[in-house]
Amino acid sequence: MAIPIYFFRKYKTGLVQSTLVATVRMIVQLVLIGLYLKYLFQYNLWYVNLLWGIIMCAVATFTCVQRTHIRRSILLVPVTIGFLTTALLISIYFLALVLRLHESMNINLSLDLLFSARYFIPIFGLLLGNMLGVNVLALTTYYEGIQRERQMYDYMLGNGATRWEATAPFLSAAIRKAFIPCIANMMVMGIVALPGTMIGQILGGSDPNIAIKYQMMIVVITFVASIISLMATVALANRRSFDKYGRLIEVFGK
Amino acid sequence: MLKISKVSLSYGSKQVLRDVSFHLERGELGCVMGESGCGKTTLLRTVMGFEEFSSGCIEVDGFVVSPPTIDSLRQRIAYLPQELSLPSPTVWDMVRLPFSFKANKGVELTEDLLLREWSLLGLEPRLLSHSPNAISVGQRQRIMLSVCGLLGKPLIITDEPTSALDNDTTLIVANYMKMLARERNAAVLAVTHSHILADQCDKTLHL
Numbered sequence: 001m002a003i004p005i006y007f008f009r010k011y012k013t014g015l016v017q018s019t020l021v022a023t024v025r026m027i028v029q030l031v032l033i034g035l036y037l038k039y040l041f042q043y044n045l046w047y048v049n050l051l052w053g054i055i056m057c058a059v060a061t062f063t064c065v066q067r068t069h070i071r072r073s074i075l076l077v078p079v080t081i082g083f084l085t086t087a088l089l090i091s092i093y094f095l096a097l098v099l100r101l102h103e104s105m106n107i108n109l110s111l112d113l114l115f116s117a118r119y120f121i122p123i124f125g126l127l128l129g130n131m132l133g134v135n136v137l138a139l140t141t142y143y144e145g146i147q148r149e150r151q152m153y154d155y156m157l158g159n160g161a162t163r164w165e166a167t168a169p170f171l172s173a174a175i176r177k178a179f180i181p182c183i184a185n186m187m188v189m190g191i192v193a194l195p196g197t198m199i200g201q202i203l204g205g206s207d208p209n210i211a212i213k214y215q216m217m218i219v220v221i222t223f224v225a226s227i228i229s230l231m232a233t234v235a236l237a238n239r240r241s242f243d244k245y246g247r248l249i250e251v252f253g254k
Numbered sequence: 255m256l257k258i259s260k261v262s263l264s265y266g267s268k269q270v271l272r273d274v275s276f277h278l279e280r281g282e283l284g285c286v287m288g289e290s291g292c293g294k295t296t297l298l299r300t301v302m303g304f305e306e307f308s309s310g311c312i313e314v315d316g317f318v319v320s321p322p323t324i325d326s327l328r329q330r331i332a333y334l335p336q337e338l339s340l341p342s343p344t345v346w347d348m349v350r351l352p353f354s355f356k357a358n359k360g361v362e363l364t365e366d367l368l369l370r371e372w373s374l375l376g377l378e379p380r381l382l383s384h385s386p387n388a389i390s391v392g393q394r395q396r397i398m399l400s401v402c403g404l405l406g407k408p409l410i411i412t413d414e415p416t417s418a419l420d421n422d423t424t425l426i427v428a429n430y431m432k433m434l435a436r437e438r439n440a441a442v443l444a445v446t447h448s449h450i451l452a453d454q455c456d457k458t459l460h461l
Contacts, residue, residue: 152339152340154299155335155352157304160356162355165356244321
């Protein structure tokens, strides 16, 4: 870390302190999580794992609201619902219907299996991480767009557009901005960038072909979860973002 | 068609509109005039439901401006804000936008119909494939006015449609707006500083 800090200081970027704080936080958090996960995996109780998933979701929600700078009263509930329902549904779908854990283990499908620490926590975390990045970028672009192009928004409403029709171009721009990096990443996956899940599996001793299959499935579910969570969040947040005349209220602030 | 009765509006302690009354019937061309900052645009935005008035009443085609009726009311209006700029790839895309709304699904738009309107407004057909950024503000104003004409709504509201035009072109636009009122039976209301346009109007509201 001395090298980046040297350049940050040399070019007076103002990033030295935040880099040091972030590094210390990362170490402390990961050590604590490591300790926690050890017990989580050891006891492996489905309701404790689910509770941990909900805590992860709460942290992701607060981080999302904080980074977008959109008022909590508007975004907190929509993001919570969007993240939690999407991550739960996609995790369950992936574990029960795609991986078919119960069939490969020759046991009955149960809550213990669906919410087992070994499968549920990593998948749930992976989904939340991707949804967080996409939602922050898309929600910021969406609301900034409507605010900046208010005349265009008014033009559409004033010529008979429904609120959904009038917000559609802004949502389209937000989706493009958030998903173009994901698509670009997919384009070069395996050639320029070797993805994390695959590397982790290979380093852990898995057959590369199995690792590639997992990677493909992970890419697809994170992509799908990101768009579903965004659509759910926007649909719910729209109800709180506009007044009775369809005008965007003051969304940015605390 | 449009009835504005004793409308007042304040921003905090600043009174922008005080007891404003005006009415406009179908077949009439009206304008709102006054010094900059006197509330002309605010009045138009109030009719559209974009600004809330503190007292009085506004009716459009029998619909009172209020939250439950605002969607129905806006479906009866063609609205052109001042110096509108839409991020469309071509002028044709820019023109088509309001025709894609569910409320305007039954309204026909073809190149022929559009070019017929353009010929009345002194616009050249070649502009159709241009980027909206590559045309002048005055051309854009006339193009968007032609859209208002084609939407066929009973009330047309425009904000300074001639602000970027020379006198001759302003007269062309004024005659076009008069035609919309007389021949297509619309009520046409414009905010303007132009006396050329005001001279063609049946009614003028001075703020």
